Amino acid sequence: xxxxxxxxxxxxxxxxxxxxxxxxxxxxxxxxxxxxxxxxxxxxxxxxxxxxxxxxxxxxxxxxxxxxxxxxxxxxxxxxxxxxxxxxxxxxxxxxxxxxxxxxxxxxxxxxxxxxxxxxxxxxxxxxxxxxxxxxxxxxxxxxxxxxxxxxxxxxxxxxxxxxxxxxxxxxxxxxxxxxxxxxxxxxxxxxxxxxxxxxxxxxxxxxxxxxxxxxxxxxxxxxxxxxxxxxxxxxxxxxxxxxxxxxxxxxxxxxxxxxxxxxxxxxxxxxxxxxxxxxxxxxxxxxxxxxxxxxxxxxxxxxxxxxxxxxxxxxxxxxxxxxxxxxxxxxxxxxxxx
Amino acid sequence: xxxxxxxxxxxxxxxxxxxxxxxxxxxxxxxxxxxxxxxxxxxxxxxxxxxxxxxxxxxxxxxxxxxxxxxxxxxxxxxxxxxxxxxxxxxxxxxxxxxxxxxxxxxxxxxxxxxxxxxxxxxxxxxxxxxxxxxxxxxxxxxxxxxxxxxxxxxxxxxxxxxxxxxxxxxxxxxxxxxxxxxxxxxxxxxxxxxxxxxxxxxxxxxxxxxxxxxxxxxxxxxxxxxxxxxxxxxxxxxxxxxxxxxxxxxxxxxxxxxxxxxxxxxxxxxxxxxxxxxxxxxxxxxxxxxxxxxxxxxxxxxxxxxxxxxxxxxxxxxxxxxxxxxxxxxxxxxxxxxxxxxxxxxxxxxxxxxxxxxxxxxxxxxxxxxxxxxxxxxxxxxxxxxxx
Numbered sequence: 001x002x003x004x005x006x007x008x009x010x011x012x013x014x015x016x017x018x019x020x021x022x023x024x025x026x027x028x029x030x031x032x033x034x035x036x037x038x039x040x041x042x043x044x045x046x047x048x049x050x051x052x053x054x055x056x057x058x059x060x061x062x063x064x065x066x067x068x069x070x071x072x073x074x075x076x077x078x079x080x081x082x083x084x085x086x087x088x089x090x091x092x093x094x095x096x097x098x099x100x101x102x103x104x105x106x107x108x109x110x111x112x113x114x115x116x117x118x119x120x121x122x123x124x125x126x127x128x129x130x131x132x133x134x135x136x137x138x139x140x141x142x143x144x145x146x147x148x149x150x151x152x153x154x155x156x157x158x159x160x161x162x163x164x165x166x167x168x169x170x171x172x173x174x175x176x177x178x179x180x181x182x183x184x185x186x187x188x189x190x191x192x193x194x195x196x197x198x199x200x201x202x203x204x205x206x207x208x209x210x211x212x213x214x215x216x217x218x219x220x221x222x223x224x225x226x227x228x229x230x231x232x233x234x235x236x237x238x239x240x241x242x243x244x245x246x247x248x249x250x251x252x253x254x255x256x257x258x259x260x261x262x263x264x265x266x267x268x269x270x271x272x273x274x275x276x277x278x279x280x281x282x283x284x285x286x287x288x289x290x291x292x293x294x295x296x297x298x299x300x301x302x303x304x305x306x307x308x309x310x311x312x313x314x315x316x317x318x319x320x321x322x323x324x325x326x327x328x329x330x331x332x333x334x335x336x337x338x339x
Numbered sequence: 340x341x342x343x344x345x346x347x348x349x350x351x352x353x354x355x356x357x358x359x360x361x362x363x364x365x366x367x368x369x370x371x372x373x374x375x376x377x378x379x380x381x382x383x384x385x386x387x388x389x390x391x392x393x394x395x396x397x398x399x400x401x402x403x404x405x406x407x408x409x410x411x412x413x414x415x416x417x418x419x420x421x422x423x424x425x426x427x428x429x430x431x432x433x434x435x436x437x438x439x440x441x442x443x444x445x446x447x448x449x450x451x452x453x454x455x456x457x458x459x460x461x462x463x464x465x466x467x468x469x470x471x472x473x474x475x476x477x478x479x480x481x482x483x484x485x486x487x488x489x490x491x492x493x494x495x496x497x498x499x500x501x502x503x504x505x506x507x508x509x510x511x512x513x514x515x516x517x518x519x520x521x522x523x524x525x526x527x528x529x530x531x532x533x534x535x536x537x538x539x540x541x542x543x544x545x546x547x548x549x550x551x552x553x554x555x556x557x558x559x560x561x562x563x564x565x566x567x568x569x570x571x572x573x574x575x576x577x578x579x580x581x582x583x584x585x586x587x588x589x590x591x592x593x594x595x596x597x598x599x600x601x602x603x604x605x606x607x608x609x610x611x612x613x614x615x616x617x618x619x620x621x622x623x624x625x626x627x628x629x630x631x632x633x634x635x636x637x638x639x640x641x642x643x644x645x646x647x648x649x650x651x652x653x654x655x656x657x658x659x660x661x662x663x664x665x666x667x668x669x670x671x672x673x674x675x676x677x678x679x680x681x682x683x684x685x686x687x688x689x690x691x692x693x694x695x696x697x698x699x700x701x702x703x704x705x706x707x708x709x710x711x712x713x714x715x716x717x718x719x720x721x722x723x724x725x726x727x728x
Contacts, residue, residue, distance in 0.1 A: 235624050246615070
């Protein structure tokens with residue numbers, strides 16, 4: 001059945017594919033955003049304009065009804081309540097894009113959606129980026145979504161690291177980009193360290209299909225379900241290139257002693273121990289059962305590279321994650337010189 | 340021969356024009372397996388070459404069709420010479436000379452016409468080289484002989500270049516013996532006969548390693564993508580760092596045609612990838628084109644030997660990275676790379692191979708010619724786990 005879907009945002013990272021996929025499935029899509037990010041991306045899609053930070057910013061949504069509203073860009077919980085004030089009576093379902101960072105304790109392997117004791121304490125209702133963590137704000141956002149729209153109308157997805165073409169954080173992207181540059185390359189930890197992420201297209205397609213199924217509740221969304229290791233990721237990235245890359249695996253403690261930050265300097269990677277032991281091994285069986293699929297890594301890696309190469313040179317030169325070349329070289333030299 | 344025309348056309352759609360994956364991949368968009376991989380464009384670079392008159396001996400087996408398609412795409416004039424038995428309906432627009440190289444005067448059809456380039460694909464019998472040489476005498480600009488890295492007699496040293504030790508050649512005047520143990524010695528003699536017939540300044544000898552990709556009926560490389568696609572726990576041989584080498588049939592065939600365009604002579608080891616690659620990189624790289632839940636269990640070479648698991652045939656593309664085979668998968672091919680051999684990304688080879696394999700008749704898919712049998716794999720893994728608690 002064709003749904004009338006309102007997408008809040010829709011022109012950033014995960015939005016465009018969501019829109020395209022929804023259209024390809026015959027749904028009627030309306031966008032609501034400021035009209036500033038990638039204007040003109042969908043000329044044939046109705047776009048309502050509003051600034052969620054402005055007074056009366058939601059005015060354009062008044063008096064309209066939708067089967068589903070997907071709320072992509074929420075950074076502060078206030079936005080959920082404000083959207084609800086206008087939309088709650090007029091929509092059949094509210095889809096909130098949360099995060100796996102809602103889990104404060106990631107020591108357990110196989111965290112499921114029912115592990116509520118592992119969640120962050122919710123941020124204050126009016127928390128901003130300055131006074132609460134991302135995870136705590138998203139916990140509050142989830143609570144407010146249920147409180148505002150009602151449990152029977154709320155669908156919450158908790159993605160892990162979202163990757164693929166269009167990603168502005170460069171966290172996954174660093175790896176195929178670095179691998180493609182070739183030569184000796186620092187690989188963190190051990191080949192068997194687990195990693196997890198979700199291609200933005202797998203995430204957004206799954207979200208649209210969840211709406212079609214009229215699903216509610218909470219879904220961890222990361223992958224692949226069968227598990228991926230650092231070796232699997234790096235060698236998989238190499239497989240889409242013709243680079244002469246050689247991987248030198250450097251011990252986790254050695255890296256931590258040198259203040260190299262997992263997930264930032266060495267993105268995607270997190271030493272699998274302590275409070276992070278389960279970070280890359282979340283249980284996603286609920287989502288898989290509901291239809292989450294994982295495209296092959298080669299596709300994610302190659303499309304990410306294609307996207308990267310289409311960026312202006314100054315953007316390509318300014319990666320936001322990963323080791324700068326000099327630093328990488330220095331750490332490798334130190335690693336080899338160790339006694 | 341089982342590569343029927345329909346299958347080949349599917350394959351050939353991915354051969355020419357520098358589009359290796361785009362066509363079949365797009366047809367799959369949002370399809371059941373969802374596997375889409377953007378097109379890889381080979382780095383062939385060079386502008387439109389001067390058209391050559393090319394005679395291809397064979398040309399309808401595994402690597403031949405890739406050569407023919409590529410040569411046609413580059414506007415060369417192609418003539419085939421073969422028995423007319425293998426895939427005889429391929430390339431209906433390409434002139435074909437017929438002859439059986441085992442028959443007396445089997446090369447008679449070659450006694451007229453002249454060619455800039457002759458590519459001899461299917462020859463193991465040195466007498467075939469002699470027959471071709473005598474029939475073509477004086478009317479050939481360049482003769483490319485497809486030999487093999489099996490000409491070498493000692494693989495203990497990694498990094499062996501074209502000057503490595505060769506097998507003792509067989510005697511061309513004795514009856515041809517096709518037994519596997521004489522494959523290398525027959526190819527050594529054939530290389531020598533090529534030089535004797537055509538002259539050193541006209542001969543190019545290409546020594547490929549394991550040739551892989553769509554159309555490979557040996558199933559050696561193909562075993563891995565097929566096995567990995569099935570998922571589950573997979574017996575992975577040796578250590579993750581054991582080296583592997585193979586050459587995609589597209590890359591080999593296209594380069595052979597370019598050797599004619601540049602009129603490059605001499606002897607070339609020709610395998611890949613250009614970047615040294617380990618078995619772990621190969622297996623995980625293959626996995627990356629699937630959505631499989633494959634997990635690899637690495638079992639050391641000596642344990643495999645104790646359990647009668649044969650390297651190369653049951654564990655294809657692999658030989659122990661130590662002892663007499665330490666250099667078997669570490670041949671130095673820098674000379675070929677310098678002469679323009681390129682190697683496409685593993686993901687493209689793996690995906691094309693898997694897609695092709697799935698188009699083969701079910702009975703053929705089940706009769707794989709390489710790779711350990713599923714029950715035996717399971718038993719060896721169980722024994723390995725039992726030993727290691």
